Amino acid sequence: MKTLVWVEHDNSAMADATLAAVTAAGKLGEVHLLVAGSGCRAVAEQAAQIAGVGKVHLADNAAYANALAENVAPLVVDLMSHHDAFVAPATSHGKNITPRVAALLDVMQISDILSVEGEKTFTRPTYAGNAIATVESTDAKLVITVRGTAFDKAETTGGSATIEDVSGAGDAGLSSFVGAEIAKNERPELTSAKIIVSGGRALKDSETFQQVIMPLADKLGAGVGASRAAVDAGYVPNDYQVGQTGKIVAPEVYIAIGISGAIQHLAGMKDSKTIIAINKDEDAPIFQVADIGLVGDLFKIVPELTEKL
Amino acid sequence: MKALVPVKRVIDYNVKPRVKADGTGVDLANVKMSMNPFDEIAVEEAIRLKESGAVTEIIAISVGPAKAQETLRTALAMGADSAILVETDDEVEPLAVAKILKAAAAEVQPGLIILGKQAIDDDSNQTGQMLAALMNLPQGTFASKVVVEGDSVTVTREVDGGLETVKLSLPAIVTTDLRLNEPRYASLPNIMKAKKKPLDVKTPADYGVDITPRIKTLKVAEPPVRQAGIKVADVDELVAKLKNMGVA
Known part of the structure; x- marks a missing residue:
């Protein structure tokens, strides 16, 4: 063939x-x-x-x-x-x-x-x-x-x-390109990153997302992802979204922070080699797929984790 | 300009699908069914375009079983003007759906066809692009913004690295992404009114389309199950685990 x-x-x-x-x-x-x-x-x-x-x-x-x-x-x-x-x-x-x-x-x-x-x-x-x-x-x-x-x-x-x-017919005359806003990102691309730090709705707002997630990602040289809820709420742009309708990722380590683990989010990351979940709700579905879970307040845990790594 | 809005009846977004024990498919008996969420966004966008004056009439269309009438009634209650059900109990693949839609569009003559980028059951993400190909029309897929101006439509698309904008001559096909809009709920008076709106029932044969599947499903299985791991007590323990794994 x-x-x-x-x-x-x-x-x-x-x-x-x-x-x-x-x-x-x-x-x-x-x-x-x-x-x-x-x-x-x-x-x-x-x-x-x-x-x-x-x-x-x-x-x-x-x-x-x-x-x-x-x-x-x-x-x-x-x-x-x-x-x-x-x-x-x-x-x-x-x-x-x-x-x-x-x-x-x-x-x-x-x-x-x-x-x-x-x-x-x-x-x-x-x-x-x-x-x-x-x-x-x-x-x-x-x-x-x-x-x-x-x-x-x-x-x-x-x-x-x-x-x-090879040559083709070229312009079909049906459409034209107007422009693009492609985010300039120094971090590893999500679909090829070895480590991903991902944040959910619990991050409250865009500023808090930046303050909590980014230092940890920087420390680990990780890509940054987000749940659909966090993207819909405007904390981060759409190209951060991991899930059924966003990006499908499978890094060595996926760290889910304040993400409850909706079906459509799990669809995008459950093939990750090791999943780590940090969430205050011990019954959150994310813990059913996580290899390592830590129950508690992410606003205390994540800065401490960033500090100690 | 008329807008044609294809919608699909699928398993409800909040239901966890269960694979049948005999491996022939997903168990849909007694499962809550709803309009595909992306199609709901398409219906909403068509209504907004009508409210802004760009669209004059909205025709919803569905290919599926008799019960897909409920899905069409939802579209009518939201604000579509009329509906067409192309009734069949067979599973219809995106290519055949696109052929049916092409034939329906030849009758309706829409200026814009707007539909979901993918259905959450088969996750194919094909129908809109295939319809555009068959009709030789431009396509604005994964739309997060749609602006109709004169004889063209400008579509902002969600792409891998961010956003991209294309300008398409009308008629055109647009497929919707999640952030295009937030669909409205149908009000009770509108649900009552929707019962009186016209709903035509046709069959694939009426449109002369052969819906014989091209793809054979040999087996459907559950994905490998991930086992829940351990819980650690504090950050120090987590750091120790991470260091063991060679992270940091």
């Missing part, structure tokens, strides 16, 4: 999410990559070094700069005439573009796979991860998104793929 993997990038560097998708695609067969963007040759050169990659298709066109689905999907569909599977990381670009590709190919997409069980058989989470379905595609081609935390990252060196320029 010949697979085509979507390379996630910002036109200057490849994002880590790509590497899990490459691993998943490698289980299906030969791996080719697609780098679609503008002025993104450096990304293609980087991607060509990923171990196990056969070829990199580079589509460099101003219309692909911001990965608008209307422009990019027809390009992918063209390339799918000589590939058997399209595989994308389940990033916001991947989730936006992939179903558009699937429908144009008249294929039913398999979203967010957790494992490859056979040539056309996969597992995927449903009901916020409360039910794991094993599914088999009957379509001629496969269209898949990959949950990043479920697959090892492919090695970023060792490969020597050829780069082949």
Whole structure:
């Protein structure tokens, strides 16, 4: 089987999410990559070094700069005439573009796979991860998104793929990019952080969240996450949200502070290796999944913890 | 401009799903069902656009069993003007739903189709994008802000690193994210009024759509269960554990 993997990038560097998708695609067969963007040759050169990659298709066109689905999907569909599977990381670009590709190919997409069980058989989470379905595609081609935390990252060196320029139709004339507000963040990215410190509604307000959570995260070199309740209450921006509809994370250590552990939050972090919970309510559901729990007042515990680490 | 709002009847947000013992699916017998929360946000947004004058008429549509009429009545009670139920007891995959919606849209001729970004049962996150593809229309997915101006709509989207804004020509498809709005509760008088609003019942065959599934579900299982661990008495004990693990 010949697979085509979507390379996630910002036109200057490849994002880590790509590497899990490459691993998943490698289980299906030969791996080719697609780098679609503008002025993104450096990304293609980087991607060509990923171990196990056969070829990199580079589509460099101003219309692909911001990965608008209307422009990019027809390009992918063209390339799918000589590939058997399209595989994308389940990033916001991947989730936006992939179903558009699937429908144009008249294929039913398999979203967010957790494992490859056979040539056309996969597992995927449903009901916020409360039910794991094993599914088999009957379509001629496969269209898949990959949950990043479920697959090892492919090695970023060792490969020597050829780069082949491809052209597509460019601008479909349906949409245009206006702008982005991407938070500049010195901390590790949530989906690749080794340690995550996450805060919930108990943090009271934005200022308190900053004062309590950030020093601990700084001390541990951790990424910072939040529950939906904390994001909805405006303590932190939306991209901090961990959960069914936010980011899915699986760090070595996840420290949940003042988070009760709603189903939809657990769906986003229960695959973490070690979960530590600090909460004043000893009956909070978070303690049912926590490896280490500490019951008490977070406003006393967290500063003391930060101090003593 | 008309707005078409697809809604799905799903397990209620607050119910913990249980996998059936025979591994064929999730047990939905005697389980509370509600409108998919993201679709509720879509209905609310359509109503707000109508209140601001950008939208003149709201048509809610659902593909599902007869009981999905209840979900449509909820949409009507919130403020939709009329509803269409495309009735089937079969499970309908996002691709087939998108095909049905395309056919329905050809009759309704909406300027905007606004729906939830994903349903909380199958968590597919596909229908809106697929519909946009089939209709060759632009898509504004994961919307946290929607502004209609003239013949275009500007959509602010929740993306991995923050927010992104795109401008789409109308007609367009918008899928909603959580922070777009807070849906209203239907008032009792409006619930009564909703009973009299028109609700058409059709079938997938009426729209000429083949809903045969493309994906076979071989097995549904509970995820591996995490065991509750230990509780520590104080910060010193926690620090000792963390140091043992090589953290800090």
